[in-house]
Amino acid sequence: MYPAIKHLHILCAILSISGFLLQGMWMLLRSPLVDHRVTRTLPHVIDTVFLGSAITLATMSGHYPFVAPWVTAKVVALVVYILLGATALRWGRTMRVRVMALLAALLVFSWIVSVALSKHPAGFLAYAGVFQ
Known part of the structure; x- marks a missing residue:
């Protein structure tokens, strides 16, 4: 059961970032x-399944926020990603603010993926020598 939920979670990650990129392109155009x-x-449906699969995986594996540092890092970064995404697609008052928020959101999403893959709270920053 765990592998199926993990694959659903990964699929939702791909669908979520793809939809965000598409919305970002449409916003720019x-x-x-x-x-x-x-x-x-549709993004709300995908993200609800995404979050549900994350909670299910955390429950099944016993990796919880504030217990597993890398999970805590992902949850905090998720909040930052959501705020940046909302700024990019809705809240940004100027195109410059929206573009900067879009780029920052993509960077944060990439970092979240690196945390998930490495199981290290610093993600790719640990490999860049920023945090050891």
């Missing part, structure tokens, strides 16, 4: 598709 009903609804 000022496409009306960014405000389409499906575009505004």
Whole structure:
């Protein structure tokens, strides 16, 4: 059961970041598709399954936030990613702010993936020598 849920979680990660990139491109192009009903609804469905699979995996594995440092790092970074994503796609008042938030959100998402793969709270920063 664990491998199936892990694969669902990975699939949701791929779908989530792909949808975010697509929305980001549409935002940059000022496409009306960014405000389409499906575009505004589907990411919430995907992200709900994504979060549910994460909670299930944490429960099954016994890796909980504030117990496993790398899981805590992912949860904190997830909050940052959500705030940056909302700034990029909705809250940013200027295109410059939106683009910077979009790029920062992509960097944070990449870092979250590196934390997940390495099981180290510093993720790729540990390998860059920033945190040892």
